[in-house]
Amino acid sequence: MCAVFGILGEYNEYMAKKALALLAHRGPDFCGIVQKKDLFFAHQRLSIIDMHSRSNQPLFHEKTLLSFNGEIYNFKELKDELKDEFNFKTQSDGEVIIAAYLKWGVDFVNHLRGMFAIALLDNETLYLFRDRLGKKPLFYLHNKAFIFASEIKALIPFLQKVEMDEDALLSYLSFLAPTPPFTFFKDIKKLAAGEYLTFKNNHIEVKRYFDLLDSTPNLITDKDEAVYILENLLDESIKIRLNADVPTASLLSGGIDSATLNAYALKNGINLQTYTLGYKEYAKYDERKNAKESAKLLGVENKEISISQNDFLDASDRVLQTLDEPLNDPAAVPLYLLFENIKKDGIKVVLSGEGSDELFLGYRQYFEFLDIQSFSKLKNKNWLKRYFHSNFSINREWEYYKRIFDDTLLFRTSGENFTDLQKNLLLKRNIKDNHSLHYLKSYRERFENSLHTDESIWYSYIDLNLFQAEHFLTKLDRVSMAHSIESRTPFLDHKLASAIFSIDPKLRYKDGVTKSLLKSIVAPHISEKIILRRKKGFSNPYMEYLVQSKRISLIKEVNQKSALFKKEALDAYIQKTSSGGFKQHIWGLYVLSVWLKRQFF
Template identity: 70%
Template structure:
C-alpha cells in the first residue's frame, strides 16, 4: 500500500517534492522519484510484500515507468504465465510484464485492489480498481498532475473554489459522486475506470462493470451456496498473504466473524480489535465481539474511547479526508487504527461490501415491497395527496416517487432529498435534480441483462455508497496510520458471482444476508448469525452537542448564507432529539471544510 504522484509538463522542483511529502503517511518506508524535463514521477512506499529495496518504486523497464498503490493477489499465478526476466518478488513488477503481454487489457487479468500510474513513452495511463478500493485524483491545467489524495493536488490550484456538483451530490449521497470533488478543477476516477493522457488530451473509459456478469446464471440454492463458499474462502486466503503482521476488525456480526473463521481455517488466526464507547452502552459491541472471539478461539483487544478522544481526533480526521465525507464513524475508526498501529500491525482485514452483496440492509426489503405499489392502476389521487402533504420523513419520499413514476431507490446513502435541499438551501433545487449524478449508472443497468431491481440496489450501492463513502473512509483513516486495509468480500470474482445468482435466492425468504447465513450456518454460533445488525454506530451527535462544536454550523452559515436559518435550526433541534442526526453531521463536516478552505 502506497501513494502515487506525478506531473506531466512544466513543474517547480521544490513545489513538486513538497506536494509529494504530503503523502508520506501512505508510504513511510521509502520515497522514490524519477524526474526529467516535463516529467516528475514519484512513489511513497509502504512495504508489505518483498520489503527488500529491489522492489522500491517507481519501477522502470525500458521506456516504461510504474507507480502502483495496492495489492495484486494473483500475482504469483500471473507470474507463471508471463515470459519476463523478473528481478523482484513483488507484485509490482508483474504489472509491467502483464502490460507488455496484453497492453492496456492487462488490468482485466489483475485480481486485487489498485491505483496504477503507468507511463509508456509519452502516454500516461491511470487505473482505479474495479470496486473502487484505492483512490486516484487528477488535475488538468498547464501541466497534468495526479495523486492518491487531494492534499497533494491542492498546491497546484490557482484558486480554491467550491465545486457545485460536488456539494449537491454530497448532500444527497454522503460523498461527492465521480468525477466531482469539492475542489473545482480536481477530479477523481470512478471505480472500474481508466484514464489515458497524451499530448494534453484526456480520455476516460470504463474497463469493468459488474452488470457484465450474466443474469440468472445460477438458479439453485445448492449451486449458489457452493459457489459463494468456494470464492469467499479463496478471497480471504488470498488476502492473508503478507510479509508483515496482519490483524482484523471484529464486531459482533457475521461479516467480520466470517473473515476470521476462514482465516483461522487457513491456520492463520488473527489478532482482532473491537471499539467501545465509555458511558454509551447502546452503541457498544464489545460484549458481542468478546463472545465471537471466544467462539472462534481468537485474541480480542478492546479499545474504549470517550468524548474527549472523539473531539481530539475529529479535526485530524477531517483534515485526513481532504473534503467533506458524511460518515461519523470515520472518527472512532481513526482512533481504532491509531491503536492498531501502536501494536505493530501494517495490514488489517475488514468486512466492507457484505451488506451490499448479500442484501444486509433491512431497507432493501422495504424498497422491494414499496416497489410493488408502482403497479396500482388507480394512484392519481395518491399522487396528489402526497404532493400536497410534504413530510421530512424518508417514507413519504419513497411513496411519492412511486406515485410519480420516478426512480425509487437512489442508494442506501441517500440523505437530503431534492425537496429537502430546496427547503434548506437559499437556492432553487428542482425535484429529481440529483438523478443526474446516478444517470450513467441507471442507463447501464437498464441496458443490461439484469431486470430485477434488487440488482440495481446492489449495483448503485457498490458504486456510490460503498466506493465513494465507506471505502473512502476506510482508505483515508487506515492510511493516515500507514496501515493497509483489505476487504475480502469486495473481490470482483465473488461480486460477479453474486450478480449471476437468481436474485430471488438473495431475498426470496425475506431474511437479510440469507445466502451468507446459509453458508456459515454450521460454522458460526447461532448467536452470531441471528444478532440484530448494529453497524459501526457511535454517539457522535451526543459528543457534537455536549462539546458545543455543533455551533460551527450556524457560525459558518451566518458568514455564507448558504442555508435558511429557520430550517437549519429545525434540523439541529430535531437531531438533538435523535432524528436526522446524520443529516446534521453532514452539515457540520461541510461547515468545517468551508471555514478552513473558503472563509
C-alpha cells in the same frame, strides 16, 4: 500499499517534492522519484510484499514506468504465466503489472485480481487505473500540467485558485460523498471505480473497463449450487488476502461479517489478532460484549479499545483534515482512533468486512424498498399521486411513496441523505425535484441497458459504486492509511461480486431474511449465536458529543458567512437533534462547515 504521484508538463521541483511529502503517511518506508524535463514521477512505499529495496518504486522497464498503490493477489500466478516472456528481477506484484502490460496492453488490467491505483507511463502516454470496486483512490488535475495523486491534499498546492465545486456540494448533500468525477475542489477530479484514464498529447480520455452488470443474470438458479459456488469463492477471496510479509490483524464486531473473516482465516490455519472499539460514556453504542463472546466462540484473541468524548473531539479535527474534503460518515473519527491503537501494536495489514451488506442484502431497508416498489404495479395511481403532492412531509417515507406514484426512480443508494425537496427547503437556491438523478444517470442507464431487470440488483449495483466506493471505502482508505496501515476487504473481490450478480436475485431475498445466502454459507463454520444476532452496525454517540461540546454551533456560525442555507430551515434541523431526528443530516452539515471554515473563512 502506497501513494502514487506524478506531473507531466512543466513543474517546480521544490513545489513537486513538497506536495509529494504530503503523502508520506501512505508510504513511509521509501520515497522514489524519477525526474527529468516535463516529468516528475514518484512513489511513497509501504512495504507489505517483498520488503527488499529491489521492489522499490517507481519501477521501470525500457520505456515503461510504473507507480502503483495496492495489492495484486494473483501476481504469483501471473508471474508464472509470463515468466517465459519477461525477465523478472523482484518478488513484487508491481513488476508483474509491467510484464502484463507488455503482453496484453491496456487489457492487462482485466487479468489483475486485487485493489489498485495504477499510474503507468509508456513513452509519452500515461494510463491511470482505479480498481474495479473502488478500494483505492486516484485524483487528477489538468491546468498548465497534468498532475495525479492518491489523495487530494497533494493536488491542492497546484490549484490556481481554491473554489468549491457546486456539483460536489449537491451530490454530497444527497449521497454523503461527492459522486465521481467531482470533488469539493473545483478542477480536481477523481476516477470512478472500474475506470481508466489515458493522457496523451495534452488530451484526457476516460473509459470504463469493468462493470458488474456485464455478469450474465440467472446463470445459477438453485440455492444449493449458489451456496457451493459462493462459499468456494469467499474462501478463496479471504485466503489470498491473508498473504503478507508483515503482521496482520482483523476488526471484530459482534456481527456475521467480521466473524466470517476470522472463521475462514482459522480454516486456512491463521489465527488473527482482532480489535473491537467501545465508548467509555456510551457503552450502549458499542459491541464489546458481543465481540468478546464472538472471540470466545471463534477461538481468537480480542483486544478492546475504548474512547471517550474527549478522545473523539480531540481527534475529529485531525480526521476531517485527513479526509481533505467533506465526507458524511461520523464513524470516521472512532475508526481513525482504532487504527491509531492498532498501529501501536506493529500491525501493518487489517482485514475488514466492507461490502457484505451490499452483496448479500444485509440492510433491512432493501426489503422495505422491494415492498414499496411493488406499488408501482398499481394501475390506478392518479388519486394517490395527487394526495402525496398535496400533503407534503419532510420525512423520507413520504418521499419514497411519492416517487412510486410519480413513476420516478425509488432507490437512490442506501446513503441517500437530503432529498431534493429537503435541499430545496434548506438551500438559498432553487433545487428541482429529482435533480439528484443527474448524479445517478450514467449508472441507471447502464442498468437499464443491461440484461439485469430485478431492482434488487440495482440496489446492490448503485450501493457498491457510490455508498461503498465513495463513502465507506473512502473513509476506510484515509483513516487506515493515515496510520500507514493497509486495509483489505475480502468481500469486495470482483470474482465473488460478479458471481453474486450471476445468481437468481430472488435467492438473496425471497425468504425475507437479511444475508440469507451468507448465513447458509457460513453455518458450518460459525456459531448460530453469531448468525442469529441482530445487526447493530458501527454506531457511535457522535451527536451526543457534538451537542454536549456545543460544537454544533459551528454550523450556524459558518452559515452566517457562507449564506448557503436559509436560517429558519437550518434552525429547524438543528432543533430536531434534541429528539434524535435527522442526526446524519446535521453531522453532514457540521463536517461541511468545518471544511468551509478551513478553506474560506
